[in-house]
Amino acid sequence: MLKFQHIEYLLALALVPVLLVLFIAVLQWKKSRIKKIGDPRLVKELMKGYSRLKFIFKFAIALVGLVFLVAGTANLQKPGEMEKVNRVGVDVIIALDVSKSMLADDIKPSRLERARQLVTRLVDKMQNNRIGLVLFAGRAYMQMPLTLDHAAAKMYIQNANPETVPGQGTVIGEALRVSNTAFNSKERKYKAIVLISDGEDHDPEALKMTQMLSQNGVMVNTVGIGTPEGVPLYDKTTNQLRKDAQGNAIITKLNEAELQQLADQTKGIYVHLEDVNTAVDEITAQLNTIEQTAVGDQSFINYKNYFQWFLATALLFLFVELCIPERKFNVK
DSSP states (O other): OOEETTGGGGGGGGHHHHHHHHHHHHHHHHHHHHHHHSOHHHHHHHTTTBOHHHHHHHHHHHHHHHHHHHHHHHOEEEEOOEEEEEEEEOEEEEEEEOSGGGGOOSSSSOHHHHHHHHHHHHHHHOTTSEEEEEEESSSEEEEEEEESOHHHHHHHHHTOOGGGSOSOSOOHHHHHHHHHTTSOTTOSSSEEEEEEEOOOSOOHHHHHHHHHHHHTTEEEEEEEOSOSSOEEOEETTTTEEOBOTTSOBOEEOOOHHHHHHHHHHTTOOEEEOSSHHHHHHHHHHHHTTSOOEEEEEEEESOEEEOHHHHHHHHHHHHHHHHHSOSBOTTOO
């Protein structure tokens, strides 16, 4: 199936009707100016070398060239052949907290940025595992189902931010529930969740979910980001201190106790994120204790790109437009 790699670039095609309107306005303006110059016969004689049709034709060619240029930058693609990839590993869902409290900078450069660094390195360490991604704040969403396409996983991780998930809060229970939907419900092993959060809001549903996950053979490993002392939370757009309904500064703190309890319920581990490499080693070592199975997925070998044809056509049209004069030939 053909698709555009950068479909957002096609928004530039909205310029086409705008340019058409402007061009028609220019034609009308030229016509009115000619009428104001003087005697129509004299003006016609003075302008006998000018070709209105060529002017319109040149614009049409340039407009078509622009359309091909935009299509070229959007890069039309066709998936290549698919191959079956089989490896021995486990299924791992990474549940990442993207609530606004994760923008706090008690961990430099911020809790969220450090979390993204952790997940990116963790993905590199789990080459044989299928990986999925759940983002959560006030709600939880399956951002990427289980796959062996680790490059796609890292792309989604780098784009994760508070705007990705509407609503604020830290619904850990829902994040665990959504994560569990990605697994094969018929299996009671080979499954793990890596939950990364500051655990700020106490979620009573989370403990209920870990009990069910434990019965289904899912290991939950938790990573705490932040400091127990916490820091004031600032609005990044206004750089103003955020306050509660009573006018007090909002202090965002790491809730280690809840995250530790969630991990203990499923025989997982809790890691307080300080050094990224150390945390990655601890988590991967724990995941390696899980019994592994053959995991399969279908991956595209490559994509066939067609952008070069569109760009070449665009350049051809623009070159032709430059070569066509607006004057008539053989004018005496």
